[in-house]
Amino acid sequence: MATTTFTVAEQKAQDRRTRRKEAKRNVWAYVFVAPFFFLYSVFGLFPLLYGVFLSFHQWDGISKMKWVGLLNYVKLFTVDDIWWQAIYNTVWLFVVATIPQLLLALILAFIINSGYIRFKDFFRAAYFMPFVASAVAVGILFSSLFGLQYGMFNYFLSFFGIDKIDWLGSALWLKPSIVLVTIWQWTGYSMIIFLAGLQSINPELYEAARVDGADTSDVFWKITMPLMRPVILFQVVTSIIGAMQNFDIPVMLAGGTQSSAPGGTDHAGLTAMMQLYWSAFKYNTGSKSGFGYASAMSFILFFMIVTFSYLYNRANGRNLTED
């Protein structure tokens, strides 16, 4: 018995020595990975945990923090109509802008990859161009295009005898305007990712399928799509995250001025991220705004992103096994 205890203790000491030696041997590896963990804990983990802490408080950033428990969440779920309208707008924009944008990008990538067309490099660069444009430039460009009295779009429409459309002013047209800019700006980026995915597919597979007598649609549905699944998964998940945090384009087109509210008429262009930002930094004071309230919003958004991504992942995984 005593011997056993001794051996165990000895074994443990031995293990510790090995571990220490192991650690010493790998010291440089630790040194080289340390910056990431250091930076992540300072700029990633700490703000995240602090955000959780904040979401249980009422805080305007200057005065003393006030502990309110779950009250922020309760208010968001029960009385804050504008927040849910913003969530609705955000999901609406995801469905009507992001999903078509991904489909369009996939089709374009397929066309460019197909070998039917020339000047591939030109098209690739041209479609990607909007993505690198700065937000300010895009904002100025589209606010002139969408202008009610002097906008380019309304000028073109006037040739067809169509009345002026208040693109950014009316609740009816604001969302379609945002959709248009979103598709314009993001299709090229998605297309490049899809294109990379397409090009990584072994051409021998296509050749073999042709030899077996498959036509283009067979090739697309039976070879391209299954092999593209990981790329599509990546695109969809990053798009869900991006769409739930939709901010720049709506702010550019309907960010509010001295004489208009953010989100435009009827809050038609107000996204969840916008409402969050305004609550935290602009309105700031009171029990239905401020940093704490906005943190609670951000966690609701966070769980929505996790849920959507998980659901898509699951649906996607099931299909994969069926094939």
Added chain:
Amino acid sequence: MASNDKALSRRRFLRFAAAGLGAASVAGVLAACGAAKPAEDTGAAEATKAPDAPATEATKAPEQGNQAKVELTFWWWDGNGQIWADAYNKLNRSATVKFVNTPYADAHDKLLTSFASGTGAPDIASLEIGRIGGFTAKGGLSDLKAAPFDGGKYEKDMVKYKWTQGSTEDGRLVAMPWDIGPAGVWYRADLMEKLGLPSKPEEVEALISHTKGKKWEDFFALSQQVKEKSGGKVKMVADAATDIYGGALRQGGEGYFEGMKLMIVEKATRPAQLAADYRKQELDANIGWWGADWAAGVKNDAFAGMVIACWMQGGLSRDQPQTAGKWRVVPAPEASYNWGGSFCAIPEQCKNQEMAWDFLTWACCSAEGQNAMFKPTGVFPAYKPAWADPLYDAPQDFFGGQRTFRVWGDIADNVASITRSPYDLQADDIVNAEMAKVMKEGKDPVQAIKDAEDAALKAIEGSTP
């Protein structure tokens, strides 16, 4: 063996460290030393001794000797802030001022963030009237009446309502009044003349200004004439929601609160009715303010005037220089009013409070500083002694030789008092959202304003400010 390894790795480590330091340092000096000497030896002393190291590199940390001065940072959201920095730096006082252009959209958010995190605030911050309520009621700004400051003595020199806005309820002064926004009716003399309408300031004043007992209805009548004479091509103003509502509302005092009492229905109903009526009669050009469409509208002579404050001069001379000399100004119908204006404050984080105070008092509380800014930009001083300058009686080229500065001064003296609340911006946005429905969807203005009050009450209920 082991100790050998260790020594080797330490030497390698030092080399890495030296290389890292070398890369981080601005001058290449350190990299050269680092290769020869261990890391401890390479200090800031080395860099400062180097003859070619520019003195301006050490920004806030004072160096030995009195070559380099303390540099104060000053935040404002208009590129014209450089005017103050340049003029002040020429005086050669104990500190220099570095102007940082913080875009209006996030200037106050940045300041708020620096308060929340306890670091990063400028030495002198500017605050706009629409956001001041959110700062005075809280903390983070120094009391300019307490030592080392002596701001109390400027009270008699400042426009009264402005002083109240910069003060807290317990009587501290946390934001020094800087400029005010006396507002009136601007019109294009060239367009009025072309339409065969009166174009001299005295004539137009007699038609629409409150100084001649005229009301908004008289302004509507003139607008009707502009529309008729031009065949509908030229309207009097761009957007009733800004020109009519914005003006009429502020005549009752800017903002929707009196103390903590919400006054949306009392203050906004008539202005909303006026704006809705104006739009219904198609008297405005239906061009939203502040955007590309508005700028194109000015270029295309789509509207012959605007109802706005004096600070519009700065932006117009920069963006629409072709209109310089064509504008004239007369007092608004019904009453004088104020639109906008700013304050200067010294955050508690400021390390060189006395030097910041020296700049702030020069800029805001001296005729020299205030007029250095006012002359080129039209940013109108809240500091009344500045108005004594002969400059204020001089004809202005931008206004075709009209003595407009005197017009502004007369307006400023007669502005209704205004109180600010931390909920100002929220209330503004709620009412603006309802006004959009009135203007864009034809919603009944009375109902819209009622709905706005309900929404605002809901937004702030249960709040402890």
